[in-house]
Amino acid sequence: MNDSLVRLALVAALAVTLGCASKTYLAKDFGRAEKSAEEASPTGGPTLDQRRENMTRMYKDLVHFRTSLRDSQERGDRTTTNALALFIESYMQMHLDPLLDGEWQSRHPELWALDADLRLAKADVLIRMKDTGRASKTLDEIATRYKGRDDMLVHYPMGSESPLGKAIKLLRDGV
């Protein structure tokens, strides 16, 4: 059997598995709830506060996703893991990714640490979801956005602090 056939079979099997587990959420079904990040780039005041609150809330949500994924994986519960993965995937596409689209928050002194935390948490969850390709891309993007700032302290591993460079390395080791 040649490699193409094997790949095709794997892709088909994955599609069947995901299809059986639950329905897929697609952002286009509901319209984008978030505005494009650059469109709404506040420099201060309540809008900045709102952005910070949103980012903080989403960071906490990612922590809960990670906990739930970890629990289901430790239980060996594939049905739950798949259902959660699909939900989280939709959450990211519909709400998190639009929030992270823009460049400005990675440069804003009041938000950059939180922005980095959020991206690292996203990569962490993607690794838990075994989506290593997207996790790797997320880490590449962090490295690009925060080039030269490897010493910046970030909240990773969750619940503790470490320099950004070390956090990225730890996550890459897990990819």
Next chain:
Amino acid sequence: MNKVFRIAVGLGLALALFARAAAAGTESQVWSGYLDYAYVYSSADAKSLNERLKGYGNEAGISLERYVNDYFGALAPHEAEGSDAENQTRRKAIAYLLLYLGNGSADSLETSAKTIRELQHRLDRHENSYWYHYIMAHRALERGNAGEFVSEVFDLWLTVVVPIEATYATLDTLSLSDSPNSGFVAALPYVYENIARLVVLRSQEKGIDHELDPLGAIVRMLYDNRVGAYPDVIPAAASSRAYLERIVERLNGPESDEGSLTFTLALLEAGKHHEEARGLLAKQGLSADMLRAMRTATGAYEVAFKRAGTVEGQCAVYTRVLRVIGELYAARQRLNVDAELDMPFSIEGAIGVYATLRGSMGGEWKKLGYENVPREQYLDAMQRLWEEIQETSLNVGDYYLSRSVKEPARADEMARNGARVYGRYLTFFHQYATEDGKESLPDSAYFAAFEAAKGVGGALLSYAQQPTPGEVRIGTERYRAALMLFPFDRELWPAITAALGRHGQQSEYAALVRPIAEHVVRSRAIQTWIEQKEPDADRIARVRRALSDSEVVLYMGFAESTKIGDLEHELSTLSSKRAEAAREIDRLTRKRDELRKSTKSDAPAAPDAPGGDLDGAAVPSNDLADVAQALSDAQAQLLRLDQQLSARTRALPLYKETLATDGLAEELRLRRDHPVHTLLRRMYHELRSAAEAKEKN
């Protein structure tokens, strides 16, 4: 003024403007208003909801049921156009949902679902999306379709909660969250609350006991500064936050099944049934209703057990369900009613779970389901399971002993049953109370072992009417073992004497109990306890001092503590006897001297009589010999009396000191956290280590 009140007043005023009795077939502004705000009250329980709907119906002049039939049933879809048609369709769907929630009519729910589907093209509007997924989630629950239910809740989160919560925060900051223009965004605190109730309460009411685990993430998010975070909108008492807190604590703690929400809800549900059964037990005793409730509780625990995928989960179920068994036996004994209840759980099953937990203590214990908790919590879970095993064993054992008294014809059978139950706990105890695994036992396990050992002794020696010689020997040995575990129970010392008497071996008493007294006197654990002035150190020191006297040990076995007064009276009698004996010796001495004198003057001197002290007597007359003998006897008697007086004067006060620990056993029985339990643990391991070391040598 809080927000709820302001909303209510605003809503009331608005509705009052339009309030009029709705004629059949026309829109009621009152009902339209209440249906638009149905997210405020729709998740109330059926009784409260019906009361509300009745009140609103009175206000509108038409009941919801009639309004639904007369207005929505025929006219609404054709009456309006555009956004008004959309509003009426949504209201209709909500109205049917409310009827379903109030009276459980599945037809109403189906109509509600059918109606809301008409808005599928307008789910971009959050309000439509909320009601659409909320109704569909109810429908999934009604059909028992857990997977569909999970999907609908996820949809609610993605299409309603996340989009509106960002806006709500901003409006709330500007105090605009309850402005009429804020639209459905203002509903966010209710949306949180309603989703929480749907997931953790409604799902259980509808018997969904499987496949809810993906919603664990939603529950965690709801608990994280969402439900209960708006006390000015939903007062804390009306919020489900406290219940969510219990759930999240369970999910994260050692009573979990590695974070499974399905398991956690099933166990909490079983706990609720258990509480109901307890309430009925307190009110009605072992009534038919109570037994039915007990069966429901047991069934619910069985569901939770089946859902448990880890030993952690099994341990959590057994820790709770053993109480049902213990409570049932205690009630049977107390109420003297022999109620039967089939139990899918047993003490043996719990011991099996404990054995599995214990088997991994030195290795991969985390893999039993404790991946995310510290070792202390794993050990605590084992200790709690142990406590339930011990309490249930003691309750069941006590029950059989009481039955043996109530049914003399079956006394032997019941006593042996009791002995077997106590004996099983003792075997369990000796198997696991080892030096390397002692941290998995609670402190109270050692006193429970004493109670079990005493229980076996009592069952075979006091309750059984015709024990075999072998059983008498076992009973005696168990009494001795009990005393070794807890030497401060004065009742047990004479019980050993009585037991030895059953096979004519009272003379063995001293040899049997001497090691126990020596252990108390030499114990480093007791010494440290006393030196560090730990709780009850003084009482224990007094007993230790007493047991260092071998005569006190004899008193412990042969005297009756209730007759200490008699012993003291005997001491005083002994003193009188001694005084009398001294006087007699004095009198006899004088008489002998007089006889000697008279003998000396009448006859020549003779050597002393052997054994006598009649110095200077010649050939003793018969009188002199008699007096000399009497004097010798009196002197011997005085010596004996002096010895007795000395011993009793020393030992009796010491024996009285042993009264110091009277009541301690009862205190330990009542308080499983009594500090002296720790001392018993140390004493046991001190003894066991010494015995094992001796065996090795």
